[in-house]
Amino acid sequence: MNSIIKEAFSPDLFREEGHKLIDQIADYLNNCYDRKIEQAIPWKDPNELLAMWKNIMTGDKMSFTEIIKGTLDNSVHLHHPRYIGHQVAVPTPHNILSEMVSALLNAGMVIYETGQTSTAMEKIVTDWLCRKIGYGSESGGILTSGGSLGNLTALLAARQKAADYDVWEEGIKNGDDFIILVSEEAHYSISRAGKILGLGNGVIKIPSDENFKMDLNELNRLYNEVTCGGKKVIAVVASACTTSTGTYDNINDIADFCRDKKTWLHIDAAHGGGVILSEKYKHLVLGIEKADSVVIDFHKMLLSPGLATGVSFKNNNDSYASFAQKAAYLWNKDLEQEWFNIGKRTIECTKKMMSLKLFVQLKIYGEDLLREYIESRYAAAIIFTQMIRKEKDFEILTEPQSNIVCFRLNPGNMNGEELNSLNSGIRRSLLEEGRFYIVQTAAKGRIFLRITIMNPFTDENDFNELINEIRRHNKNIDP
Amino acid sequence: MNSIIKEAFSPDLFREEGHKLIDQIADYLNNCYDRKIEQAIPWKDPNELLAMWKNIMTGDKMSFTEIIKGTLDNSVHLHHPRYIGHQVAVPTPHNILSEMVSALLNAGMVIYETGQTSTAMEKIVTDWLCRKIGYGSESGGILTSGGSLGNLTALLAARQKAADYDVWEEGIKNGDDFIILVSEEAHYSISRAGKILGLGNGVIKIPSDENFKMDLNELNRLYNEVTCGGKKVIAVVASACTTSTGTYDNINDIADFCRDKKTWLHIDAAHGGGVILSEKYKHLVLGIEKADSVVIDFHKMLLSPGLATGVSFKNNNDSYASFAQKAAYLWNKDLEQEWFNIGKRTIECTKKMMSLKLFVQLKIYGEDLLREYIESRYAAAIIFTQMIRKEKDFEILTEPQSNIVCFRLNPGNMNGEELNSLNSGIRRSLLEEGRFYIVQTAAKGRIFLRITIMNPFTDENDFNELINEIRRHNKNIDP
Numbered sequence: 001m002n003s004i005i006k007e008a009f010s011p012d013l014f015r016e017e018g019h020k021l022i023d024q025i026a027d028y029l030n031n032c033y034d035r036k037i038e039q040a041i042p043w044k045d046p047n048e049l050l051a052m053w054k055n056i057m058t059g060d061k062m063s064f065t066e067i068i069k070g071t072l073d074n075s076v077h078l079h080h081p082r083y084i085g086h087q088v089a090v091p092t093p094h095n096i097l098s099e100m101v102s103a104l105l106n107a108g109m110v111i112y113e114t115g116q117t118s119t120a121m122e123k124i125v126t127d128w129l130c131r132k133i134g135y136g137s138e139s140g141g142i143l144t145s146g147g148s149l150g151n152l153t154a155l156l157a158a159r160q161k162a163a164d165y166d167v168w169e170e171g172i173k174n175g176d177d178f179i180i181l182v183s184e185e186a187h188y189s190i191s192r193a194g195k196i197l198g199l200g201n202g203v204i205k206i207p208s209d210e211n212f213k214m215d216l217n218e219l220n221r222l223y224n225e226v227t228c229g230g231k232k233v234i235a236v237v238a239s240a241c242t243t244s245t246g247t248y249d250n251i252n253d254i255a256d257f258c259r260d261k262k263t264w265l266h267i268d269a270a271h272g273g274g275v276i277l278s279e280k281y282k283h284l285v286l287g288i289e290k291a292d293s294v295v296i297d298f299h300k301m302l303l304s305p306g307l308a309t310g311v312s313f314k315n316n317n318d319s320y321a322s323f324a325q326k327a328a329y330l331w332n333k334d335l336e337q338e339w340f341n342i343g344k345r346t347i348e349c350t351k352k353m354m355s356l357k358l359f360v361q362l363k364i365y366g367e368d369l370l371r372e373y374i375e376s377r378y379a380a381a382i383i384f385t386q387m388i389r390k391e392k393d394f395e396i397l398t399e400p401q402s403n404i405v406c407f408r409l410n411p412g413n414m415n416g417e418e419l420n421s422l423n424s425g426i427r428r429s430l431l432e433e434g435r436f437y438i439v440q441t442a443a444k445g446r447i448f449l450r451i452t453i454m455n456p457f458t459d460e461n462d463f464n465e466l467i468n469e470i471r472r473h474n475k476n477i478d479p
Numbered sequence: 480m481n482s483i484i485k486e487a488f489s490p491d492l493f494r495e496e497g498h499k500l501i502d503q504i505a506d507y508l509n510n511c512y513d514r515k516i517e518q519a520i521p522w523k524d525p526n527e528l529l530a531m532w533k534n535i536m537t538g539d540k541m542s543f544t545e546i547i548k549g550t551l552d553n554s555v556h557l558h559h560p561r562y563i564g565h566q567v568a569v570p571t572p573h574n575i576l577s578e579m580v581s582a583l584l585n586a587g588m589v590i591y592e593t594g595q596t597s598t599a600m601e602k603i604v605t606d607w608l609c610r611k612i613g614y615g616s617e618s619g620g621i622l623t624s625g626g627s628l629g630n631l632t633a634l635l636a637a638r639q640k641a642a643d644y645d646v647w648e649e650g651i652k653n654g655d656d657f658i659i660l661v662s663e664e665a666h667y668s669i670s671r672a673g674k675i676l677g678l679g680n681g682v683i684k685i686p687s688d689e690n691f692k693m694d695l696n697e698l699n700r701l702y703n704e705v706t707c708g709g710k711k712v713i714a715v716v717a718s719a720c721t722t723s724t725g726t727y728d729n730i731n732d733i734a735d736f737c738r739d740k741k742t743w744l745h746i747d748a749a750h751g752g753g754v755i756l757s758e759k760y761k762h763l764v765l766g767i768e769k770a771d772s773v774v775i776d777f778h779k780m781l782l783s784p785g786l787a788t789g790v791s792f793k794n795n796n797d798s799y800a801s802f803a804q805k806a807a808y809l810w811n812k813d814l815e816q817e818w819f820n821i822g823k824r825t826i827e828c829t830k831k832m833m834s835l836k837l838f839v840q841l842k843i844y845g846e847d848l849l850r851e852y853i854e855s856r857y858a859a860a861i862i863f864t865q866m867i868r869k870e871k872d873f874e875i876l877t878e879p880q881s882n883i884v885c886f887r888l889n890p891g892n893m894n895g896e897e898l899n900s901l902n903s904g905i906r907r908s909l910l911e912e913g914r915f916y917i918v919q920t921a922a923k924g925r926i927f928l929r930i931t932i933m934n935p936f937t938d939e940n941d942f943n944e945l946i947n948e949i950r951r952h953n954k955n956i957d958p
Binding site for chain 2: 002004005008009010011012013014015017018019021022023025026027028029030033041042043044046049050052053054056057062064067068070071072074075076078079085086088089090091092093094095096097098099100101102103104105106107108112113114115116117118119120121123124145146147148149152156166167168169170171172173174175176178187188189192195196197198199200201202297299300303305306307323339340347348349350351352356359360362363364365368369372373376431437439456457
């Protein structure tokens with residue numbers, strides 16, 4: 001046996017490096033939560049950071065601990081309460097540790113044999129999700145590596161189901177005869193999925209109303225226009241919630257519309273689907289159980305490290321149709337027997353053991369942790385909004401429905417273009433200093449600052465400081 | 480602050496549970512390598528295992544350590560030298576630990592801001608891969624969650640490039656006018672990708688020769704047949720190596736053919752691409768640098784936990800074309816400036832920080848570990864083959880080119896059907912006992928036993944024992 005292989009695989013090495021790493025991470029978490037780390041994002045220019053890591057790669061010997069220190073020092077600190085940037089989960093200790101076990105076992109998931117426990121856990125977690133959505137016993141789901149892949153998988157099933165010929169075997173005959181209707185505010189992965197599936201401009205954007213919800217009159221109008229022209233709507237996609245403003249579409253009304261039209265309803269609930277766990281907020285997705293498919297990311301509001309997306313189907317058989325229409329016919333009678341060969345229902349062949357972290361989280365904390373986390377972050381958005389409303393030189397874009405808030409500085413003496421450039425400048429200046437990480441969004445042509453309150457420890461003090469910092473950066477960028 | 484949230488996010492909890500877990504895993508690794516664990520796969524019926532985990536989910540309180548113990552006890556043990564089943568990497572300690580850091584940081588990767596260090600590392604690792612393939616300075620690559628997604632991404636670029644209209648915007652006009660030519664031995668993800676892309680039966684299988692390589696005469700014949708019929712070949716896909724028999728297609732000849740025909744060549748080198756690191760074995764992929772795109776899974780022969788797939792493009796600009804033809808035109812001049820916004824080139828929006836483990840591995844061990852690992856496992860396949868050849872009651876399907884070997888028991892007095900059912904029965908019996916985990920494959924209608932030598936510590940003693948076990952199980956299943 002070659003010595004380098006023996007060395008690299010040594011359990012003693014694992015034990016030694018592992019214990020050091022655990023302490024390093026625990027210290028890091030403490031420093032984040034206590035705000036001892038000064039920046040939420042240690043901004044560096046991409047080329048500068050690339051040069052730094054290239055030097056490290058080619059340079060002197062370095063210990064694992066030092067490489068990890070460099071990595072922690074030069075990464076966005078999600079665990080820092082002043083991280084209020086994108087919709088990425090702040091994972092809990094048990095979730096972080098569970099991912100190490102998944103990495104250790106490295107169970108492929110295409111057939112039961114390669115991932116026995118992971119397969120069982122995946123069924124338990126996806127069944128739980130279906131029940132929480134309100135689906136009946138004929139439902140079922142799978143996990144995919146991310147929401148984009150999840151949306152693609154669901155829309156693939158919709159494409160198959162709607163066509164009056166076997167698309168899987170015969171191919172797309174005239175791409176943009178197949179139409180997906182989706183709000184202009186929807187995540188870009190929907191449009192991208194349509195284009196991957198060969199529909200081109202067949203993904204039609206429905207204008208949103210003044211609150212950034214899909215306009216139902218427009219939905220109706222465009223549906224009629226499209227179908228009168230001989231085209232086929234294979235799916236309507238609702239957002240729960242939208243990415244840029246955190247707005248929930250009127251799912252119940254859209255669901256009734258789809259039922260009348262016998263059209264597949266897919267809900268991209270990647271970010272906001274977690275409200276199914278909250279009595280207080282589940283009205284936001286009223287009617288979700290009428291959808292044919294729903295995507296919910298565990299790595300957004302469900303505290304899980306990425307990637308882990310639940311794709312739920314009202315009718316479990318539909319999920320088999322995604323990938324093998326013909327084979328699905330053959331298997332029809334035995335579908336119930338096939339739950340454990342997950343590769344038949346996913347784009348992925350080797351698929352990571354994603355279920356362990358979800359199972360552990362549910363087993364140890366039940367739904368309580370997830371529910372209380374979501375409720376507390378949604379409530380924080382309301383608190384922040386109330387604070388902003390009290391500041392005369394700030395404005396809110398729209399009443400927040402989730403933990404996403406869009407707002408901006410508006411000193412009152414500027415035109416639209418000046419306001420856009422003011423807020424863009426402030427955001428850039430904040431980023432480069434790095435004490436807060438917030439982002440920006442364009443809403444019907446107007447640039448707004450945008451926060452997503454993901455960190456469980458972001459509080460009113462942080463909000464106050466953010467408001468002050470924005471004013472300070474405003475002065476900095478003034479001519 | 481709610482107490483359950485505080486408890487769940489406690490750094491002290493992380494430290495305590497983390498140290499326990501490190502010891503638990505180190506002990507587990509020791510027990511695997513020392514073969515103190517009796518089974519390589521603790522086989523249980525899917526429904527039985529599901530019932531067990533359901534009971535655990537709804538049952539009494541259980542510690543994290545106990546849940547993990549149950550998980551380890553009921554999972555396939557890749558780290559066990561008698562695991563010689565599927566092509567799944569046995570990850571090294573540093574790789575396992577690095578994954579925990581990725582989970583901690585949970586960096587999304589759609590734009591540079593969200594994953595600064597991960598983006599820099601992804602460029603370093605993918606550039607390294609391009610250089611090893613033999614690509615020039617105009618090349619570039621990305622990481623995707625798995626080979627299926629990688630093949631889909633590359634073929635999407637091919638679809639875009641080959642069409643004489645804007646498929647991305649206009650949609651597929653007549654799916655099976657676009658043809659992908661691929662050996663009948665190729666991985667199913669190629670055919671699946673074609674069908675997702677709307678080509679239906681446009682994925683045409685080329686018969687393989689007696690050594691399971693793509694038959695070049697058949698490639699030529701089918702190419703002419705298809706193009707004379709007015710269809711367009713958007714890509715030829717070569718395998719390096721095939722999944723079922725581990726055979727490398729004649730890449731150099733196929734590349735010359737594609738150059739003459741001006742057709743995109745994609746190489747699915749998910750399993751066998753690692754030989755680019757070995758002077759001894761890189762002749763197997765002679766000509767790989769002529770391909771337009773290459774997929775190599777780090778989570779197969781490059782010792783990485785899943786998922787982590789390198790998708791390399793000979794011309795980096797092609798990778799932008801996959802997802803936004805129009806935008807790619809706009810950006811053309813600035814493409815070089817855009818290397819750090821990886822979301823423009825991947826199906827994934829939120830994408831995991833996959834690069835850290837690859838960077839760490841390369842930094843700490845260079846290419847030596849990977850090269851010596853691959854060479855030792857390829858050599859082990861030859862040793863096993865020589866051993867089998869000495870046994871009169873065994874036969875080899877074809878001379879192995881990689882660490883995949885197909886063989887079977889053939890007592891000499893059975894017809895084809897009996898032999899198939901004998902070997903299937905032996906494999907089932909082995910699985911249920913679980914001391915070895917091996918699989919089976921159907922090669923031109925004949926069932927063979929199949930091993931992939933992934934574990935770095937599988938040796939001649941294990942092989943001897945496997946041969947004896949197969950004979951013992953043969954007796955067991957005899958009437």
